[in-house]
Amino acid sequence: MTFKEALKVKDFVITAELSPPKGIDLEAVLKKADLLKGKVDGVNATDNQVAVLHLSSVAFCALLKQKGLDPILQMNCRDRNALAMEADLLGAYALGIRNVLAITGDYPKKSLHHVVKPVFDIDSVQLIKLIKDMNKGIDFAGEPLVGAPSFTVGGVVNPGADPIEGQLVKLKKKIDAGAEFIQTQIVYDIDGFKKFKDLTKDIKVKMLLGILPIRSVKMIKAIQNIPGVHLPKKLIERIEKAKDPVREGIEISAEIISGLKGYIDGVHFMTLNNVESIPDILSRI
Amino acid sequence: MIITEKKEYKKILESLKGMDSIYVVGCGRCATSCSTGGEEQVFDIIAKLKKDSKKIAGSYIIEAPCDERLVAKFSRAEKSKIDKADALLVLGCGAGVQTVSDVIKLPAYPALESVFLGKTKTLGRFYELCVMCGDCALEETGGICPVARCSKHLLNGPCGGSHKGKCEVDENLDCAWYLIFERLKELKQFDRIKKYMKPKDYSKAIRPRKVELR
Numbered sequence: 001m002t003f004k005e006a007l008k009v010k011d012f013v014i015t016a017e018l019s020p021p022k023g024i025d026l027e028a029v030l031k032k033a034d035l036l037k038g039k040v041d042g043v044n045a046t047d048n049q050v051a052v053l054h055l056s057s058v059a060f061c062a063l064l065k066q067k068g069l070d071p072i073l074q075m076n077c078r079d080r081n082a083l084a085m086e087a088d089l090l091g092a093y094a095l096g097i098r099n100v101l102a103i104t105g106d107y108p109k110k111s112l113h114h115v116v117k118p119v120f121d122i123d124s125v126q127l128i129k130l131i132k133d134m135n136k137g138i139d140f141a142g143e144p145l146v147g148a149p150s151f152t153v154g155g156v157v158n159p160g161a162d163p164i165e166g167q168l169v170k171l172k173k174k175i176d177a178g179a180e181f182i183q184t185q186i187v188y189d190i191d192g193f194k195k196f197k198d199l200t201k202d203i204k205v206k207m208l209l210g211i212l213p214i215r216s217v218k219m220i221k222a223i224q225n226i227p228g229v230h231l232p233k234k235l236i237e238r239i240e241k242a243k244d245p246v247r248e249g250i251e252i253s254a255e256i257i258s259g260l261k262g263y264i265d266g267v268h269f270m271t272l273n274n275v276e277s278i279p280d281i282l283s284r285i
Numbered sequence: 286m287i288i289t290e291k292k293e294y295k296k297i298l299e300s301l302k303g304m305d306s307i308y309v310v311g312c313g314r315c316a317t318s319c320s321t322g323g324e325e326q327v328f329d330i331i332a333k334l335k336k337d338s339k340k341i342a343g344s345y346i347i348e349a350p351c352d353e354r355l356v357a358k359f360s361r362a363e364k365s366k367i368d369k370a371d372a373l374l375v376l377g378c379g380a381g382v383q384t385v386s387d388v389i390k391l392p393a394y395p396a397l398e399s400v401f402l403g404k405t406k407t408l409g410r411f412y413e414l415c416v417m418c419g420d421c422a423l424e425e426t427g428g429i430c431p432v433a434r435c436s437k438h439l440l441n442g443p444c445g446g447s448h449k450g451k452c453e454v455d456e457n458l459d460c461a462w463y464l465i466f467e468r469l470k471e472l473k474q475f476d477r478i479k480k481y482m483k484p485k486d487y488s489k490a491i492r493p494r495k496v497e498l499r
Contacts, residue, residue, distance in 0.1 A: 077437070082484065104444040107436050107454045118437070122484045125441035129481075140484075158445035166462050169478055170442035176481065185445055227448035 003042030003070040003099050004152045007181055007206050010041065013266030014282070015072060015183065015208055017044035018064070019273055020055035026063065032275050033067050039279055040069075042099060044183070044268070047074040051111035058088050062095040072154070073097050076105030081121035082130060082140045089134060093149035101154045101183060102127040102174075125173045128153055132178035154181035157207075159196035160189060160228040168199060175203060183268040186210040186223070188252075189230040190259040197263045206265035211257065213269075213277050214239050214249035250277050254284035261285075286404070287315040287378040288411040289322065289397040297330075298337055300394045301372060307339050308363075308370035310385060310393075311346035312377035318405065321397050322346075322376030330376065330396060342370035350381030356388040367391065419489035425477055427468035432485070434461035440482035 047057040061071035137148035155174035242248035316322025343366030375382040378399040386393035401413035436454040443462035446453025450463040
């Protein structure tokens, strides 16, 4: 079943992200991809995430496709102008890539590539519209394409943003532009997410909950630095006290998903390529 | 106003390598207001250059070094002194340096960095407000420009990095979209924010730009 079909027919859709390497040695990450076979409905390929150099997300998606997985091409607005985006999208389609996740992209200030020129020619809402227009056979200039793609396009939202109204307005714009699924920023705060869901009752497309299993005490600080991600004190204490923080992180992830059943249409795992934990989590929900 | 900052003196000195006699030009408008190219700064740099064994052919504060007419007038009035100079050092913005360089057939070097177009809040505190995109949409955003004031120039709302009114790029930086939302609420125009904003038309900003009314 493709990711598109899963969005249509499944009550609970599962996706996971994989990051391509910073270099050409793909062996390790492709082994990880093998572990996802039959476990997830789609695999996101990150696109120079946190503005750190990685192998091209388009190329990586094509490799995932060869593995029999259904890739979701992440495309940020930071690294390409609209023309380059269109070219990459057409190329991606030709390589069998059928799903795209439109994202803004982190500013490169904190990256080792901080001297590069951030593009931000169009924003994530405009990118969703661009892809939907391409599906209709029209390019960014309003001119016809020679053969139209048929992408399933999604967007992201940060349910923990404070204040939330900016995210709500933008989410509505993404849906109006044609987003067919939403993957959220990572969530640890069950009650906080329930409140967010109350505010987004009018959103009819599938919303997949972002899950990052915590693996160590060291990870806690990094997570706390992510804007809009609230890590409840109780969870921090559990990781700090745990003999096996990895196992505890898996338990916590399963509890969050279970605690939000009925509020979510699925999950999106962002495991920093530690995809081994995914079957474990899924078996506990 | 064009906001300028002083260039590192070491770099200025390096650019003047091999030049013995320097004519120093200040700016009577923006750079004076920024305290980067007014009288005091001209005297200050002259003292430094002298200390580094440079001869000073002369100095002058042109009311607006970016106005070719004023630069031409200046060049006629100061001709005898300028003729003795090997180079001009301009304490003005990039437009000032280039206008001086166009009029006077001597190398003209910048003593300042041109940083942005913005407002003066208080003495010595300047903030960027406009990128001069040629495609203004301030009427939609409560008079706060997301192109200039959002690090990512986002047109349809904040990114996920906006937190408690601050920007992910720098926690001391206001999120432009937070400001826009608050302003539109104050103005009772919040509905404007729900409108889809089209991509910018960058064909309106093909460089170099010009306005020729006659």
